[in-house]
Amino acid sequence: xxxxxxxxxxxxxxxxxxxxxxxxxxxxxxxxxxxxxxxxxxxxxxxxxxxxxxxxxxxxxxxxxxxxxxxxxxxxxxxxxxxxxxxxxxxxxxxxxxxxxxxxxxxxxxxxxxxxxxxxxxxxxxxxxxxxxxxxxxxxxxxxxxxxxxxxxxxxxxxxxxxxxxxxxxxxxxxxx
Numbered sequence: 001x002x003x004x005x006x007x008x009x010x011x012x013x014x015x016x017x018x019x020x021x022x023x024x025x026x027x028x029x030x031x032x033x034x035x036x037x038x039x040x041x042x043x044x045x046x047x048x049x050x051x052x053x054x055x056x057x058x059x060x061x062x063x064x065x066x067x068x069x070x071x072x073x074x075x076x077x078x079x080x081x082x083x084x085x086x087x088x089x090x091x092x093x094x095x096x097x098x099x100x101x102x103x104x105x106x107x108x109x110x111x112x113x114x115x116x117x118x119x120x121x122x123x124x125x126x127x128x129x130x131x132x133x134x135x136x137x138x139x140x141x142x143x144x145x146x147x148x149x150x151x152x153x154x155x156x157x158x159x160x161x162x163x164x165x166x167x168x169x170x171x172x173x174x175x176x177x
Contacts, residue, residue: 053160056143060155063139068109073153076107080175083136084146085113095163096146099171111136113145150174 064081065073073079082100084093100108113136140149143160150159161174 052143052147052162056140056149056157056160059157061140061149061151061157062155063136064109064151064155067111071109073155077153078158079107079109079151079153081109081111081149081151082146083111083113083140083143083149088146089164092146092164096148099148099161099163102171103175113137148174 061081064079080103082096084096086093088096100110140147144162146163148161148163149157150161151157159174161171
């Protein structure tokens, strides 16, 4: 009888150890899988940025001269155009505005695409109504918004910053480069 009880106790201990080891292996498996998803998410962000930027890199955005006709574009060699739509998510617009607030106001322009009539905007913003939105999206090659475009006095796009995709640390490099 004692032998039988000891044998059953050993079996129970072995089963408990197997369950414990199985739980550790499963937890490790899910940890590795989550890490790979996080890494691939970063790759997707990089792919998105590159794909969007390639479509507009070195393109001329001459509509800027007409939209902001009160600005002498010969004053500065580099300008930034912050573009966002009313239909962008609220956190996206907020993030774009926060990054835009960090610029020197002399060379920052904002193109706000809205279908509201009474939005308040300042003199460096150019607001277009809904009927013109597609026109401007076509002019910027339907690049995803919000975006901040860096361009020179000839209106050639030099770089693009996507506030909802880029990291905060990349912003300073974007402005300085």
